[in-house]
Amino acid sequence: MSARRFDAGRAGYFALNGAIVTFLLAPIAIVAVFAVNPTPYISFPPVGVTLRWFEKFFSSEDFMNALWLSLQVAVAVLVLSMLIGAACALALARGNLPGARVLTAFFMSPLMLPAILTGLALFQIYLLAGIGRPVWGLIMGHTLVAVPYVLRTTLAVLHNFDRRIEEAAAILGASPVRIFFEVTLPLIRPGVVAGGIFAFIVSFDQFPISLFLVLPKGETLPVVLFNYMKFDLDGAIAAASMVSIVMAISVVLLLEKLIGLKAYVKL
Amino acid sequence: MTKRTISRRTVMQVGAAAAATFAAPAILHAQTATLKITTWGGKWGEIMKGSVLPAFEKEHKCSVSADQAFPFVPKLQASPKKDPIYDVLHTNSNEQWKCLVEGLVEPKLDTKKVPNLADVYPYAISESIVGVSIFTSAIGLGYRTDKGLAKPTSWKDLADPKLAGMRGGYLIPVNSLGQAHLMMLGKIYGKGFQDLDAAYKALEQLKPIKLFDFTGQMEKAFLSAEVSMGVIHDSGIYRYDGQNQPIDFAIPKEGVPALEQVLSVTPGSKVKELAYAYINYMLRPDVQKQLAEGVWYSPSNKKVNLDAKYDARLFNTPEKVAQLIQMPWKWYNERKDDIDTRVARILKS
Numbered sequence: 275m276s277a278r279r280f281d282a283g284r285a286g287y288f289a290l291n292g293a294i295v296t297f298l299l300a301p302i303a304i305v306a307v308f309a310v311n312p313t314p315y316i317s318f319p320p321v322g323v324t325l326r327w328f329e330k331f332f333s334s335e336d337f338m339n340a341l342w343l344s345l346q347v348a349v350a351v352l353v354l355s356m357l358i359g360a361a362c363a364l365a366l367a368r369g370n371l372p373g374a375r376v377l378t379a380f381f382m383s384p385l386m387l388p389a390i391l392t393g394l395a396l397f398q399i400y401l402l403a404g405i406g407r408p409v410w411g412l413i414m415g416h417t418l419v420a421v422p423y424v425l426r427t428t429l430a431v432l433h434n435f436d437r438r439i440e441e442a443a444a445i446l447g448a449s450p451v452r453i454f455f456e457v458t459l460p461l462i463r464p465g466v467v468a469g470g471i472f473a474f475i476v477s478f479d480q481f482p483i484s485l486f487l488v489l490p491k492g493e494t495l496p497v498v499l500f501n502y503m504k505f506d507l508d509g510a511i512a513a514a515s516m517v518s519i520v521m522a523i524s525v526v527l528l529l530e531k532l533i534g535l536k537a538y539v540k541l
Numbered sequence: 542m543t544k545r546t547i548s549r550r551t552v553m554q555v556g557a558a559a560a561a562t563f564a565a566p567a568i569l570h571a572q573t574a575t576l577k578i579t580t581w582g583g584k585w586g587e588i589m590k591g592s593v594l595p596a597f598e599k600e601h602k603c604s605v606s607a608d609q610a611f612p613f614v615p616k617l618q619a620s621p622k623k624d625p626i627y628d629v630l631h632t633n634s635n636e637q638w639k640c641l642v643e644g645l646v647e648p649k650l651d652t653k654k655v656p657n658l659a660d661v662y663p664y665a666i667s668e669s670i671v672g673v674s675i676f677t678s679a680i681g682l683g684y685r686t687d688k689g690l691a692k693p694t695s696w697k698d699l700a701d702p703k704l705a706g707m708r709g710g711y712l713i714p715v716n717s718l719g720q721a722h723l724m725m726l727g728k729i730y731g732k733g734f735q736d737l738d739a740a741y742k743a744l745e746q747l748k749p750i751k752l753f754d755f756t757g758q759m760e761k762a763f764l765s766a767e768v769s770m771g772v773i774h775d776s777g778i779y780r781y782d783g784q785n786q787p788i789d790f791a792i793p794k795e796g797v798p799a800l801e802q803v804l805s806v807t808p809g810s811k812v813k814e815l816a817y818a819y820i821n822y823m824l825r826p827d828v829q830k831q832l833a834e835g836v837w838y839s840p841s842n843k844k845v846n847l848d849a850k851y852d853a854r855l856f857n858t859p860e861k862v863a864q865l866i867q868m869p870w871k872w873y874n875e876r877k878d879d880i881d882t883r884v885a886r887i888l889k890s
Contacts, residue, residue: 315761398619401626486616490577490608497610504611504755505583 302519309512327509328516337514339491340498344478345521347409347494351416351477356470358417359424360462366425367432382426384419389482392418397486412487412494416477423476424469431465471529475522574603576815578629579613583757584780588835597822603815617645617807628810629819630672633717634801637671638870646671646805654817657824657842662862664799665841669867672805675823676838678774679797679856679865680721683759687787688769696729696793699747699770706749709759709771713888714881718756721798721868722772723884729795734869737880744887752888763788774800779837779854792864799865802838 304316309327311320331337362381366374384392396415397407405411439461443453481496488497499514580589586609594605608616608627614636620626622644630637630646640646650666650673652658658666658673665674682693688707693699699708711719723744724734731739751768753759756777762768763778764786775797778790804823806816822828829840833847839856840847847857856862873880 313765315765317765394615394619397616401620401624485610485612486619488610490606490610493610501582501609501611503757505581505585505757507755507757507761 305512305515305519309509309516311509314508324509327513330508330510331513331517334510336493336498337495337510340493340495341514341517343409343492344495347413347416348474348477350413351420352470352474354413354417355420355424355473356466359421359469359473360428360466362421363425363428363432363462363465364458367429367435378425378429382422385422389419389480390485393483393486396483400487407487407489407492409489409492412484415483415487416480417473419480419483420473420476423472424466427469427472428462428465431462435461467529471526474525478518478522574812574815575606576603576629576812576819577606577625577627578608578819579627579631580607580609581631582609583836585832585836588832593823593828593831597819600822601815601818603812605819614640614645618643621809623809624811625807625809627807628812628816630805630807632803634670634674634799634803634868635717635720635870635874637803637805639874640805641671642871642874645807647808648672650806650817650820654814655821655824657821660826660844661824661841662843662859664862664865664867665801667867669869670801670803672803673820673824673841674799674801674803675820675829675841676802676833677799677841677856677865678776678802678838679792680718680725680772680774680800681793681797682770682791683763683773683778683788684770684791685763685766685768685787686789688766690769692789693770693791694794696725696795698793699772700743701770704770706751707769708747708750709762709768709773710747710750710752711759711772712752712754713884714877715754716756717800718772718774719752720873720880721800723880724868724873725795725798725866735872737876737883741883741887744884748888750888775854776837782837782850796864796866799867801867 307318307320308316310323310325311317312322312324312326313320365371366378366381371377393415396411396418400407400411440453440457443457444450448456479496480494481500484494484497485500488494493501495514495518499511503511580586589607594607597603598605613627613630613632616626617630617640625645630640632640637646641648648671650658655673661673664670664677682696682699684690684693691698710722713719713723723737723740726743727736727740728734730736730743751762751771753762756773759768759771759773760777760781763771763773764781773790775790778788781788804820806813806820810816824842826840826842826844826846829842829845830847832838833840833845833855834851837851837855839862845857846852847855856865
């Protein structure tokens with residue numbers, strides 16, 4: 275058997291990929307180290323291992339209330355943005371709407387505006403309308419910036435959609451409603467779900483919009499963390515970040531289990 | 542068909558019921574008035590939420606909605622002036638001046654409405670203050686005691702070449718301490734707080750310097766020895782008292798800028814009497830003592846008797862208070878954009 279020849283191109287390819295992965299994962303690694311390091315400041319190398327910051331995080335009423343609220347809001351945003359985003363995508367792709375391109379740009383526009391301005395504008399509108407800052411107002415704000423993700427991923431699926439499948443169902447006697455639920459929806463589901471995952475993560479980590487729309491004693495986790503950092507920069511912040519990361523990964527895994535992620539990976 | 546008659550009694554009953562229905566929200570509102578305030582987080586927030594605010598709510602039969610989520614001033618600016626989002630604004634002095642110029646807060650408080658104003662040190666209600674300063678901390682120099690450094694005696698000690706890369710300051714556009722330090726540089730190296738050319742030149746000499754957004758980050762930089770000497774308020778060092786940390790605070794001979802904790806009332810507040818009562822409560826000796834000893838802030842009320850270790854360090858006598866310097870924030874705010882541009886250029890190059 276001859277020894278494998280050294281392939282410089284292949285080695286370079288792996289080195290580049292390794293560098294990119296390291297670059298992407300390094301911040302998470304630093305946060306993980308900080309989260310278990312006993313010192314109340316970032317120090318390297320770590321001087322030991324402790325779970326006291328996780329204990330502080332989980333025993334803090336403020337952190338727990340914020341975590342719970344963030345989760346509730348993110349789930350609501352996930353559902354709403356999937357409904358609105360999918361409906362908009364179908365209308366834009368198939369509705370023969372006049373000015374569909376303009377409408378698409380309009381629906382995508384929340385992503386183009388600085389989110390802090392969107393938050394400030396919503397805050398002002400709510401106050402002028404006498405609504406105050408209810409939780410549903412916060413959910414609406416998050417949904418505004420989450421819908422474009424679902425819209426974009428669903429439009430991508432619809433772009434490659436083979437409409438002959440629907441026509442075949444119609445020829446075989448299926449009603450439009452049945453076609454939608456048994457043909458169209460299963461086929462666009464990967465796009466909707468992919469967008470929904472983005473929507474959940476965008477909402478869960480949303481800071482600029484929440485900054486203006488949260489109520490006292492009703493703050494989301496990113497807002498609580500930001501305010502905490504101004505006065506107490508310790509490992510509890512890193513512990514909270516680790517919990518957030520685990521939470522996001524859990525949602526992705528849960529959706530994979532429930533709906534199947536492999537289909538959307540093809541996108 | 543029977544003819545239905547409406548008796549006077551029925552009319553009165555219906556009328557009374559209707560009146561009660563319409564009046565009920567007002568009565569309920571009066572019984573559970575809500576005071577909307579801003580307040581800090583951290584240890585201060587813990588004490589406020591844990592005991593200070595619940596006691597006030599009980600005394601005044603009201604509820605307090607305390608916003609700890611920054612930024613306070615943009616939220617106040619964005620809310621209607623006739624129905625502001627806050628009744629009492631708690632910020633540092635620079636932001637209060639900004640709000641006053643925009644008509645968002647009342648300039649002064651009345652002793653008749655806030656009787657405890659009669660007992661505060663003059664600086665707390667001076668011409669440099671909007672509303673009232675309920676506490677202050679002193680901006681001076683923090684330093685590591687394990688780095689062979691002599692205790693600093695002057696602001697000029699921060700420019701010692703030995704501290705290159707080990708001195709700490711702030712991102713001046715976003716931090717009150719950084720802004721106060723810049724004005725202090727004008728005073729020490731030039732003709733006064735307003736001598737910006739001298740201040741810029743002195744700032745240039747402090748490079749390389751590590752810059753931070755918040756005092757909390759500076760505190761951690763001290764603890765981790767990332768910084769050996771830096772600008773910080775006394776509270777940021779003293780709060781580690783008893784934790785065996787090699788850090789200390791120095792009061793430079795040129796004096797220390799006051800970092801005032803200021804309360805003011807918004808003109809459009811619907812519960813002004815409650816707002817004044819809250820400020821009066823915050824100035825009460827027992828409340829002042831609790832918070833002063835909890836977070837190492839110097840109380841404004843002259844009648845506060847602090848425990849020995851706090852008494853030794855905090856600014857609570859006329860002689861000690863005389864070392865506090867109040868900054869010309871109105872003047873600074875008027876030039877803030879130009880100053881921000883200039884310091885950004887200096888510190889980036």
